[in-house]
Amino acid sequence: MANIPFVIQxxxxxxxxxxxxxxxxxxxxxxxxxxxxxLSVLASANGVDFFSVxxxxxxxxxxxxxxxxxDLSKCDFSGIASLKLQSGSxxxxxxxxxxxxxxxxxxx
Amino acid sequence: xxxxxxxxxTIPAGASVxxxxxxxxxxxxxxxxxxxxxxTQLTFLASNxxxxxxxxxxxxxxxxxxxxxxxxxxxxDNPFYGVxxxxxxxxxxxxxxxxxxxxTFQLIGTVQTxxxxxxxxxxxxxxxxxxxxPSMQATKEGxxxxxxLTDCLDVGETISSIAYFVLSVVGPYGxxxxxxxxxxxxxxxxSGGLVSxxxxxxxxxxxxxxxxxxxxxxSTGNSPxxxxxLPVVMQPS
Numbered sequence: 001m002a003n004i005p006f007v008i009q010x011x012x013x014x015x016x017x018x019x020x021x022x023x024x025x026x027x028x029x030x031x032x033x034x035x036x037x038x039l040s041v042l043a044s045a046n047g048v049d050f051f052s053v054x055x056x057x058x059x060x061x062x063x064x065x066x067x068x069x070x071d072l073s074k075c076d077f078s079g080i081a082s083l084k085l086q087s088g089s090x091x092x093x094x095x096x097x098x099x100x101x102x103x104x105x106x107x108x
Numbered sequence: 109x110x111x112x113x114x115x116x117x118t119i120p121a122g123a124s125v126x127x128x129x130x131x132x133x134x135x136x137x138x139x140x141x142x143x144x145x146x147x148t149q150l151t152f153l154a155s156n157x158x159x160x161x162x163x164x165x166x167x168x169x170x171x172x173x174x175x176x177x178x179x180x181x182x183x184x185d186n187p188f189y190g191v192x193x194x195x196x197x198x199x200x201x202x203x204x205x206x207x208x209x210x211x212t213f214q215l216i217g218t219v220q221t222x223x224x225x226x227x228x229x230x231x232x233x234x235x236x237x238x239x240x241x242p243s244m245q246a247t248k249e250g251x252x253x254x255x256x257l258t259d260c261l262d263v264g265e266t267i268s269s270i271a272y273f274v275l276s277v278v279g280p281y282g283x284x285x286x287x288x289x290x291x292x293x294x295x296x297x298x299s300g301g302l303v304s305x306x307x308x309x310x311x312x313x314x315x316x317x318x319x320x321x322x323x324x325x326x327s328t329g330n331s332p333x334x335x336x337x338l339p340v341v342m343q344p345s
Contacts, residue, residue, distance in 0.1 A: 001192050003156045024190070027154070027190060029162055062168070063169075064165070065165060065168060067162060068162050068163050068164075069154040069162040069163065069164045069165065069191075070166075071165065071166040071167075071187060073189045
């Protein structure tokens, strides 16, 4: 079990990249200062090239709320070596965070 | 996986949330509702360290179960997979249901509840050495230990304050703790002839033995001192 921090700086919508190795993603703890937005994901197999994660032909956008534990166990992150978390989505528009926020990705 | 009754968790009368349920060694597949329950809904709080709990949401909504007395509730699709610590709330965040009576849930799955005071009381017959507490898991959440000093008090004598309730390392495992002072969570408490202190905030200590020193002041001006031993070990994975 690990809590991997992803930071989105104030005025931005995209986090740093983090390698999650073979860990299995189970949830994410949302920062209390989260500016309202869905959470989308960019994935990479080599840690360099990142791509928007799609599911059934649609961008994966998880509804989340500030200061909550958001379950992600129904999302499929298998095979992803590195992740970036993004506020908002490419489909519906990115949302810049008002304050710097830290998202805790919970993995097993 | 077939579930079995593996423990219980209680919302005390006058409250709306259980103590922490330890899911680190298993899964919570369902629960049996108590025979007396105020309200019709359950929501949940999750934590990765047993200390900092957040409302548990799926797809942006609080995970909610509708529940009535004496019902067997099945958690479909194992929603708490990967959640190490969980609390059960009666009602919702904005509308918690305060229980009129103690509401005890029978837990179905492979989990163990964290029972802060279970088997962690030493009875002191006299000042000085009072024994060793059972091993405590080296978690951030930790646990509470208690010394029952009742037999050391005269008739009418009460404990008026706790001078100290502290840890110091005695070995013998070759492990040192440079900061035993930070293991105390909150302040020591008095309940009749009982004195208690919660210890935790461990992260990477595999095995260690502490000496616990306690001194109290009593209503008759006495200041007896007591000590015991507390083994702390990493939780088996």
